Amino acid sequence: MTTTANQTVTAAALALALGTALTIAAVPAGAAENGAKEKCYGVALKGKNDCAAGPGTSCAGTSTKDYQGSAWKLVPKDSCVTTASPTSPTGHGQLAAFKDKS
Amino acid sequence: MSGQTDWCAALLDPARTVPAGLVTWNGSDPVQRFAVYRNNVTVSLMGAIADTFPVCQALLGAARFRALARAFVRDQPPRSPVLARYGAGFADFVAASHLADDWPCLPDLARLELACLDALHAGDAEPMDPATLAAVMAGPERLPALRLRLHPSLAALDSRYAVVSIWAAHQGDETPANIDPDVPESAWVLRHDRSVRVLPMAVGDVRFIAALRHGLTLGEAAALAADGADFDLTRCLTVLLREQVLTGIHDPDLRIHP
Numbered sequence: 001m002t003t004t005a006n007q008t009v010t011a012a013a014l015a016l017a018l019g020t021a022l023t024i025a026a027v028p029a030g031a032a033e034n035g036a037k038e039k040c041y042g043v044a045l046k047g048k049n050d051c052a053a054g055p056g057t058s059c060a061g062t063s064t065k066d067y068q069g070s071a072w073k074l075v076p077k078d079s080c081v082t083t084a085s086p087t088s089p090t091g092h093g094q095l096a097a098f099k100d101k102s
Numbered sequence: 103m104s105g106q107t108d109w110c111a112a113l114l115d116p117a118r119t120v121p122a123g124l125v126t127w128n129g130s131d132p133v134q135r136f137a138v139y140r141n142n143v144t145v146s147l148m149g150a151i152a153d154t155f156p157v158c159q160a161l162l163g164a165a166r167f168r169a170l171a172r173a174f175v176r177d178q179p180p181r182s183p184v185l186a187r188y189g190a191g192f193a194d195f196v197a198a199s200h201l202a203d204d205w206p207c208l209p210d211l212a213r214l215e216l217a218c219l220d221a222l223h224a225g226d227a228e229p230m231d232p233a234t235l236a237a238v239m240a241g242p243e244r245l246p247a248l249r250l251r252l253h254p255s256l257a258a259l260d261s262r263y264a265v266v267s268i269w270a271a272h273q274g275d276e277t278p279a280n281i282d283p284d285v286p287e288s289a290w291v292l293r294h295d296r297s298v299r300v301l302p303m304a305v306g307d308v309r310f311i312a313a314l315r316h317g318l319t320l321g322e323a324a325a326l327a328a329d330g331a332d333f334d335l336t337r338c339l340t341v342l343l344r345e346q347v348l349t350g351i352h353d354p355d356l357r358i359h360p
Contacts, residue, residue: 010246010321010324010325011242011243011245011246011321012242013324013335014242014245014246014320014321014324014335015239015242015245016336017335017336017339018235018238018239018245018339019239020336020339020340021336021339021340021342021343022232022235022236022239022343024336024340024344025232025339025340025343025344026232
């Protein structure tokens with residue numbers, strides 16, 4: 001294959017590929033991909049919190065229990081209060097820290 | 103100043119004698135005090151290595167990893183005061199030291215974990231507006247001559263081993279499926295929306311990024327990547343756009359699109 005032929009093929013192939021890529025990439029842009037986040041208390045597994053886990057240890061990965069009410073995790077916006085949390089009095093994650101029910 | 107050289111060498115090598123002329127403020131044994139300092143230096147650097155290579159540590163087990171990290175720290179102490187990027191030579195050291203030859207995938211796994219760290223600390227860059235790209239589509243005959251500018255965080259690597267699957271199995275809480283470590287795998291590593299992502303890609307896709315990074319045109323890079331390797335141009339461009347790691351296009355016939 002000569003360089004010229006190769007480049008001609010590539011130009012058409014590039015146009016097709018780029019056109020397809022633009023179409024595919026445009027779809028999820030507004031959806032979950034770029035979605036806003038909210039802090040959700042009581043839904044993180046032990047050591048998997050994003051931040052805030054009680055006095056003296058307020059940072060990521062420091063929660064010592066699953067679903068600890070003082071630890072939060074970033075979740076997609078509006079999904080917090082529907083996420084199950086066995087320690088929460090409401091049975092779901094909360095937007096503010098809460099005291100674990102025993 | 104040879105005193106400083108002696109001091110540094112003694113810090114990293116417990117077999118050496120304590121530098122001469124040390125005194126302590128309260129009269130305690132300088133040999134003992136120096137040993138404490140030596141231990142703190144080594145252990146803190148070992149901790150930095152363990153933080154950067156958690157999956158390597160998980161594979162090897164804590165005790166063996168500590169021995170490996172200790173050997174590395176003594177062989178290659180940091181050259182820069184920035185501890186966050188310490189460990190660049192770790193993968194090559196692991197391969198050359200033969201301390202973990204029973205885990206042949208370990209050097210590549212370390213390279214993948216280092217790529218994640220580099221992506222995390224890479225500079226920021228604004229993604230290009232897809233509308234600009236759509237305008238470029240108006241002159242498709244110029245596409246092969248375009249040069250793409252990529253986000254500083256984007257890196258690509260391939261391995262003879264299934265390091266991408268092994269790495270993925272150690273993230274999150276899902277139970278890992280059975281992984282055959284001898285399957286070659288490739289990945290793109292990048293930062294999107296302030297988090298590092300490892301995306302399984304093909305060998306040709308990795309070559310494509312390497313070619314673009316070397317300044318080749320879109321046409322040259324695509325031809326090189328497709329030559330005898332698994333390569334999907336549409337997939338590559340889609341991921342570049344979706345992950346917002348395409349930061350600009352240079353069109354030699356027109357002007358620079360920011």
